[in-house]
Amino acid sequence: MAKVLVALDQGTTSSRAVVFDTAGKMLAAYGVEFPQIFPKPGWVEHDPHDILGSQVTALKEAVKRSGVAVEDIAAIGITNQRETTLLWDRETGECVHNAIVWQCRRTAHDVDKLVEQGWGPVIREKTGLVPDAYFSGTKLAWLLTRLNLHDRAEKGELCFGTVDSFLAWHLVSGHPHVTDATNAGRTMLFNLARQDWDDELLRLMDIPRACLPQVVDSSQVIGMLDESILGRAIPVAAMAGDQHASLFGQACLKPGMVKNTYGTGCFMLMNTGDQLIQSKNGLLSTMAWRIGDKPTYALEGSVFMGGATIQWLRDEMKMIATAAESEGIARTVENTGGVYLVPAFTGLGAPWWDQYSRGTLVGMTRGTGRAHVVRAALEAIAYQSADLMEAMVQDCGFVPTQLQVDGGASANAFLMQFQADMINVPVVRPQVMETTALGAALLAGLAVGIYASVEETAQAWQRDAAFAPDMDEYQRKNLLAGWHKAVGRAKDWVEH
Ligand code: ADP
Secondary structure, eight states, rough: OOOOEEEEEEESSSSEEEEETTOOOOEEEEEEOOOOSSSSSTTTEEOHHHHHHHHHHHHHHHHHTTOGGGGGGGEEEEEOOOOBEEEETTTOOSSOOOOTTTTTTTHHHHHHHHHHHOOHHHHHHHHHSSSOSSHHHHHHHHHHTTTTTTTHHHHTTTEOOHHHHHHHHHHHHTTOOOEEEETTTTTTTTTTTTEOOOOHHHHHTOOOOGGEEEEEEEEEEEEEEEEEHHOOOOOOEEEEEEHHHHHHHEEEEEOEEEEEEESEEEEEEEEEOOOOOSSSSEEEEEEEEEEEEEEEEEEEESSSHHHHHHHHHHHTTTSSTTTHHHHHTTSSSOOTTTOEEEEOOOBBBBBTTTTOOOOOEEEETTTHHHHHHHHHHHHHHHHHHHHHHHHHHHHHHOOOOOEHHHHHHHHHHHHHHHHHHHTTSSSEEEEEOOHHHHHHHHHHHHHHTTSSTGGGGGOOOOOEEOOOOSSSSHHHHHHHHHHHHHHHTTTOOOOO
């Protein structure tokens, strides 16, 4: 039996484990959902026992279903929901509080204060991030302050970690307190250029270094899986945040390569190589990964309402019965008849960054029907992604040769064709859509020598479908102009 690789994919709503052969073929996958905890409006937590328990169950079940012998598992890689913050006792491993999930807004005011004091540009320059409650820094500061734990943290009695770090501590023998550079880069405490925690930011948020994990490469053996879990010690050989793992799994290994994941939201990342680009267009700078102590950087942009726009059509508007049906309905009309939907339900992200914008449906006439609106909703996902791509082009100064796609909504061929038309660049979809898990598995395989080089991991990427741009420039520009006019109507809608 050839060797296999296992990815642990710890997500926001479920923990999954996926078994791959070394050619990147999926042999088995298993997922376990766990509860979301909403203690107050805008607050989101996870029970750390749920995170750990569901992940271990997923691992055991996926391995069982794959039929492979435990001896044949060459390595395990971890990928995870990013920014979610945990704090645990270094002796017992017990968390002092539930995990504070990335979506949680409890520290929004703390971030406002930092910005009012003029720290915005400093944070942006050092961490690549736009100051926001989303990132871990103020969440950790909240835990230390509200639970009165500064002294204990100072004495080294507590461990902070994002989910990668938490899982490594609990699953690996000897309890290493580590995090990888991609996850560190989402804390608002990590200096991207220096590849170290930033003392000035630690002072600013009053966080003792003693509670922070050691930052390691994304592809490196951090220790052996505790024998009690699968009955055998197996190297745990990679950790990377989900979007970074997906960039790797999409084989976007060279500078200028871009991927977009069409899930609930959309996440677009461009590999910028050893260049740490400071965006002038509202994108984030982030790690792609760190391998052999060498950082590879990326630009990142996200769309809040991606596939969620289609869920809204289905659940709230009752215009479609299933997400998949949207494709056939959109194709029953030639175009939207001038209708644009701007799904700014929770504001607009990059490159607009307007939290006061709201959802807008414009350009309707007496002849507008359901199919026009459904089509406009799908087109809106592509327009928003095209805006991200344009911001990346502006920042890096060249046009990528293709866009690699994955995620649930990338199954929609109408959407993918319209996407290619709007960015005027081919859109390419891989056979293995589980690019996040695949990326973690490949990073782990690289660390244990299954692949001789980063480049060799690209063999696991196989093309499923490609969509070539097929629209004349005049029409493309016209449609984009209409979209931007519609965005103008959605902006600055609610009073503030
Ligand atoms: P997540 O990982 O964020 O849960 P997935 O990658 O599973 O998301 O994708 C699910 C999203 O994709 C949903 O928001 C759904 O509405 C959308 N979606 C799924 N299939 C299609 C389709 N054929 N056309 C358009 N949207 C789709």
